[in-house]
Structure formats: C-alpha cells, structure tokens
Amino acid sequence: MADSSATEVDIAGRAAPDPGGKPPAPATRRAGPVARFFDGDLWYSFKRSPLTIVAAVVFLIIVIGAVFAGLLAPHNPLTPMTMDARTPPFGTSYMGNYFILGSDNQGRGVLSAILYGLQISLSVGLCSVLFAMVLGVGLGLLAGYMGGWVDALIMRIADIQLSFPAILIALLVDGVTRELLGQSQRQADLAFWVLTFSIGFSLWVQYARTVRGSTLVERNKEYVQAARVIGIHPLLIMLRHVLPNVTGPVLVIATIGLAIAIITEATLSFLGVGFPPTRPSLGTLIQQGQQVLGSEWWIATFSGLALVLLALSVNLLGDWLRDALNPKLR
C-alpha cells in the first residue's frame, strides 16, 4: 500500500533546525543587512517604545543642528557685535537684528551660540568616547585573553584609576598638559585635544572591565579553542574571533558614555579649564549665563536646556539599547 516512490525526498541531514525546548525562535529569512535590521528584534523593540522614538527624534534634531550649525545659525557667534548685546528672547537689538532666544553680553545670539556649542560638545563627546573605547576595549581584550600577570597589571591600574572621580582625572590631565605646552596662541584648538584626551582617559576603565569580563567568557568557548587547535595566532584570535563577540555591551556603554562625556566637557568648560570664553561651548555659555542669571536669564536657561535635552536623549537611547540587547529582558 505504501507508495515508496513518494518517499524519495532528498532531506539527508538538511531539514530545518530544531527549535529547542523553549518557545521556538521564528525562522530567520535570508535578506540583506538593511532588510534584516528592519526585520530584527532591535527595530521591533524600537517601534514599540514611544519614549525611545521621541529621544531619537530629539537627538537627531540636535545632531542636524550641530552639524549644519554654519548654515542654520542665524548669526555668527564667532564675530559678535557689541551693539547686539543683551537682547531678550524674541527681541530686536539696536542694530535691528532679531534674536529668537536673545543674545549675550558680547552680542552673540544665544541660539547660534548653542548650535555652535552643540557642535563642540558632540565632537568632544564622540572623540573622547572613541578614544576611551579603543583604549578600554584593547586593554580589556588583552587582559581577558592573556590572563596571568598581564591581566593583574591592567586591572589593578584600572582599579586605581576608578578610585578617582572622572572630573578629577580630567582636571589633572588638563592641568598637566597646559603646564607642559604653555599658554598657546591656538589655545582653542589645543583645548579640543586636551579635553578629548582627558575625558577619554577618565572613561576607559568601564570598557576595559566589561570587555575583559566578556572575553573571559568567550575565551573558554569552544570556537576560540577550535581556532587555537587550528594554530591561529593569539592576536588574530583576539581580533577576529573574540572582539566581534564582545562588542554588544560596548555599544551600550559607549552611548551612555557619550552623555557622560558631554556633561564632563560642559563641566570642565564651566570650571574654566575647557574652551576659552571666545569659543561658545555649552559649558562656557552656562558659566557666563549664570553670572548674569538675575538680568539675562535666557543665556544660562537655554544653554542648560540644550545640554539637558542632549544628555537625556542620549541616555534614553542608551537605556533602550541596553534593554533591547539584553536577552534576559526580552
């Protein structure tokens, strides 16, 4: 009765994967990376979180404003006119210039200054996070993979550094660099690198610790051992096998680190060790504004608001990313 020809199905070892005992994962369709992203869990959890969408929109507006500050700013804050000074929001100055968010005592439009300030905040933030990431990930990978005294040395240095607050380290690095290089004509350009380095240096420990932890886990996984059995050089194993598998949490730390870096930059500038007052950064703006908070309230208020919006949106994005990438919370 059995029609044997109907059974000649070529399935030798190629049937679909079993779903495991747990709620089965839906079959993954094969598609390009873009399509995969919009099909993926990340996009799905993004769509389902209105707060995250708002944060992303705010962040995007800030980024666009900062990147195109030169085009968007109604005035050039680098060449202020004293006659424009102290115009209140929605006011017109003696020169007949209209300022939506008012102007400061040098005659810089607050909106324009904020846009240029955001540019500085974002670039210092990004560069210092990048610096911290490269340093921290590299050292963490090395410590986790090599183990032994390399690990002990790197992690003790990290421990010592962690016991100093980030601002203190940044102040220290900043002070030392200034002392070494002296007051230069191109102080503003120098300030950028000093800030980037000092903030970055205060942030690397977190990356190193996280990466070391994940590396310790990955190192003992069998795919790394397989690479060792094949005879792959340890450095290549670290870079090609371990690194791609420990970057998930790094992305989350980097996002939250960006917010910290931006605030640290503002703090340092506020304390007078960052950018010179001639360069509008959010920190210097707030600092100037708070001296005249009684009369020209709008300077500190709007700069502060911009800083809060930036830091908050980045933080919210970081929180979402952390939850979305954490399989336990899914």
Place this chain on the structure above:
Amino acid sequence: MALLEVDNLRVEFPTRRGTLVAVDDVSFAIDEGEVLGVVGESGAGKSLTGTAIIGLLEPPGRVAGGEIRLEGKRIDKLPPDQMRRIRGAKIGAIFQDPLTSLNPLYRIGTQIVETVLTHTDLTPTKARMRALELLKEVGIPAAEHRIDHYPHQLSGGMRQRVVIALALCANPRLIIADEPTTALDVSIQAQILALLRRLGRDHGTAVMLVTHDMGVIAETAHRVAVMYAGRIAEIGAVRQVVGRPRHPYTVGLMGSIPAVGRDQERLTQIDGAMPRLTDIPRGCAFNPRCPHAFDRCFADRPDPIAMADGKVACWRFDQAEAAAEVGHA
C-alpha cells in the same frame, strides 16, 4: 478513573510572526503508582506538556485547548493562587538542574521544613523530624548532618535527592520529573531512577518522567509516550513500545541507539531532523523522514489509533490493519 487525565491538550506560543503550536492534541492518562515515560527529541513538546500540567508555562505560552484533570477535577483553568496550592500539595516537580529548585541562601533543612509546614499542620519540631525522614528516604547518607548544609555544599546527585525530598514534602499524588537524571553521572542516575520507581511502589505516587533517554524510560517506566513535533506518535506499555515499536519514528529511534554488545558497522539512521514548529509539514509531521509514507500521509494528519497495548498515530495502522493486528494479539 485515572489519577491524571490529559485530553486534547494544546499549547500555543503567539509570536509576532504567527501562532506556533508547540503541543498539539495530546491525550494521555496516568494511574496511581504508575510511571509514564514521555520521550522525544528536543523540541518535541515533551517538557512543555509537563510544564502545562503544573501550570508553569512561561508567557506568552498558554494552554489553548483541551482539558487537564487531576483526580477528576479540572486544573487547567484554575486561578494562579489555587494552582500554586495544588502544585505544592498534589503535584511535585523535579527539574533537570537541581540548583534552580533550591534557594542557595537557606540550609536544605530549612527549605524542607518550611515546605512541610506550608502543606501540613505539623509542629516545627515534628516538621524537622519529617524533613529528616524525607532526606533518609531519598537516600542521603548522614542525613542528620547534611540537613544543616547549604545547597552548594552538596554534590549534584545529593542536590537532586534534596529536590526530590522537597517534591515529596506534601505526599503529592503526582510527580512530574523533567530530565531528572540528565545532569548526573551514570552511577548516580541509577540511584535516582531506583528512587523514583520506589515512590510509585511504596506510596502509589504517579510519576510523569520526561526524558530524551530511551534507556531511562525502558528501565523505569510502565508505559511510554513517544512525542514528535508536538504530538504523541505512539503510546503504550513500555515493553510494547520499546520492544516492538510500531510507529516508523519509534522504530527508527530505537534502531539509532547504539548498544553494548551489538556489533554493527552503521546505526539505523533517520535522515533529517524534526521540523521547526514554524514549518510542520501538512499531513503527518513525520512524512518527510518516513520510509513508509504514502499519499494519505501527505494529506491528512493521523490521530492516535487504538491498538492492543497502546495507540499509534500512523496511517499504516488505520482501522482495517489495526483490527487485524488486534485479532492476531
């Protein structure tokens, strides 16, 4: 009336790409003192069947159909607090990893005494004596001494015994043991299985033993249900299913198990793997791998067909053939 009756149980997982049916139309019963083995490969739905019975399905999984009756009363639609009471008093659960069932912060004695106190009206002193009794019963040497140990001070085998002792606290009518010996060494495995068998014999406890290991089933269970892709492929007395399997899947499964003393160049091989829940084929779920599949297998899903000593969900055994075989038996 059987102690536990499961009728047409259906467990679903709604996902954003559609609803997956992980357990489909599963029916069986367990008598007092009986050990029912539920065997199948990973993803067959055997564990989910057990979890559905004790009401511990993780959302979004849910019982979407059928009935579960314990001592004749339905327990599948009970509110969580009532279900929790039944879970403690009538149904005990043993899982693969004993560490997940034990609180690492409390001494094992404390955990057992607490459970005893919750389910009985013994005084604390009596409860401790009962705990000691339970530990001795599950074969923990020097129980007087071990009762004050923390879980981490015990070996894997000892921990699993403690979990069994915990499950026995309230003299449950039914024990659901999900891969209770998988994490243990062979010599310990034998001891734990002997213990489970003794429970049925001495206390009339029914045991549902979920495992992937045919060897464990063969020497522990009275009856066995073989699951495939969320359904029962074959159910019957263990001698029948293991010794003279009828469903082509069971036949293949039995042949694929190597045995000491059986010299063979190759093992019987069922090609392919169990289908994902997302693409279970039409008709019989086993049809792509079945050496006997014919037209009907690709069109209709077979329901378990009653035969002597069990049921087989395979069209090769439909009424006419079944009747013939019953006649032979």
Place this chain on the structure above:
Amino acid sequence: MPDHLPPVPPPTAPAVPPHGRRPDDAELIRDPLVEVQGLAKYFDVSKPFLNRVFEGAPRRLLRAVDGVDIKIPRGETFSLVGESGCGKSTVARTIVGLYRPSRGTVMFEGTDLATLTRRAARMPFHRRVQMIFQDPFASLNPRWRVLDIIAEPIRAHRLAKSAQEVRERVAELLTQVKLTARDGEKFPHEFSGGQRQRISIARALASNPDFLVCDEPTSALDVSVQAQILNLMKDLQRELGLTYLFISHNLAAVYHVSDWVGVMYLGRVVEWGAKRTVFSTPRHPYTRMLLDTIPDITMSGRERMPVGGEVPNPIDPPPGCPFHPRCPHANERCVAELPASKVSEQGSHVACHGVEEGRIPTHAAPGAKVGLGKG
C-alpha cells in the same frame, strides 16, 4: 551482573608468542600515531597570592590528570570513558595542545610535542591534529559565515592558492559531511545542532588531518542525530584513514565506535585494552561498575545494581587507590598504596591490587560469563 547485555564477542585471540606468555593488547600496537607517557595536568586552584601570604592558605592543586599512559594506533579509534570530572576531556585537550602538560609527554609520530617550541615548528602538528567539540552551539563563531569557518584552517595553513580554490575546497568538505555547498553562505544560527556538528567536522577535516580528537561529539545531540553523526564519523574514518580519540561517557556509543577503550577514574586510566577485552572481561572493579550502570534497553526486567557513593573531589583525592572508598574489594593495601598498571591475563592493562593479587576472580566479571562462555 548485567545479564541483559547481549554477549560481547570474545577478543580474537592473538597468536601466542613462543615464550608462551599471552601478549598484552598494547603489544599489538606496533606503530602508534600518538603515545602518551606519564601524562599529568594539574590546575592551580589556590587563592590569590595576597590571600595565601596573609591567610597562610596553602597552594591547592586540582589533579585533573595524574599519570596517564596510552597508545593510539594509526587508523583506529581509541576511546576514553568515565564519569564527569575523571579527566578524560583534559587528556584530550592536552593532546591537541590546548593545555601544556604538567608532567609527562605526548608523542605524535615519535616527536615529543614539548620539543616543538617555535610556532613554525608547531604548525604542521596543528594541521595534522584537529578537534571536534561537544557543544555544537558554542563551537562555531556566531558571527562568521560557514564558508569562513570551514576555510579558516585552509587559509591558516595556506592549503589553497586562490580564493576560488578555497571556495571549491569548502564546497567539497560540505558535501563530504552531507550538507550542500550553498550552506556556506549561511550563519551558524541557521542550522540545527546536528548540522552544526557536521560543520564542525568539516572544519576539522579542512586541513587534511590524520588525527581527530572528538570530545563528547554527540552528547549534546538527540539520539537520532547522534546516529547520523556516529555513522558519518565512521564513514569518514574509512574513507580518509583517520585516527580518532573519542571521549565519551556513553558506554554504548563507545562500544559502537571504538577499537580500543580506556576507562578513567579520578585522573587515571584504571583499565585499558582492546574494546572486546575490556567489555567482555572487565577486570577493574570500576569498569565492572560502569558496565553495570548501562541502562537496560532490552527490557529484560533487570533492576540496575545501584552503586553507592560518588566520585571524590579531585582536589583531595583519597590516598592509595583512588577507587578504594567505593570498591567492594578494597583492603589495607588499597588504602595505602597506589596500584601500578599491570597486564592482566586477558591482555588489558589494569591498575588494581586486587586483580594483581588474584583476589578479584576473572569469572566474576560480568561480561565473562556471556562473552567468553560463548567463545
């Protein structure tokens, strides 16, 4: 005793040499591919340095492997079997060079691996010795395509001249393990456990090795998939003349695949010899105990003989014979003195005072009644 076991066919009797002594099984291994002598691997599990200094805590060593001698003949399968923590995986990992031995030597074709200190000198060894791991979900890099995973040994050892040649070789390997060339474009998560294990095998074969170390290759798989993998491994051995070291706790799988079996307990090989000798006339009490614990699938109604006790902690192993606390035949000598491995009358190597003194009779051996009785 396991009456349920179908009779183990008796060993094919080796020709008795002129001096009348029965040759030991290992003498049949004339030209071993791998020879392990006095191998030991200790792991330092002491507290950190500062704690030791201030708390006076002693150094603690976990003796995972403590004196193992085996020979693995070319083209055959040697299995190490034992309960978890007996050190069988550590032996495997030391042989492939993942661990450096604390003592003893591993010889591959007569070359002591310890002498290969330079990277360049080790590379030919890495090409010829490959490993298959237990967990098919951890043994493939989740971020690599299957093509790159399998191509890694080919590229590392420069076994192909062009990218095209690499692709062709990978396609050939995929077909060899019963997958298709198109599977190379996929990522590991798109495969089932059994299919991943095939990919693992393809990667291991990519560098044309002679020796494959298989560490519990089927323990994480379902039985029907296990049968597929075991069949595949046997086919490949026949086609490519591979030598296997097979590590498993599953005695039935070991019986199915091996030619030689070593039984490990607490870091030592307590008994080893030809498969038929060990399974039909097990001499060491631990071997007998293990054979007793095989689940009875033949439904003979036998109750397994429950064995008391558990494997002791390898950080403080018992003195003397490590098995004495669980051994029904132990006496004072067993408590005091570590037994050396001696050749038994059956030709297997047994480390047991009782066997050496003749206290443990052969006829009590579980398989003997069935196996030799028939022979």
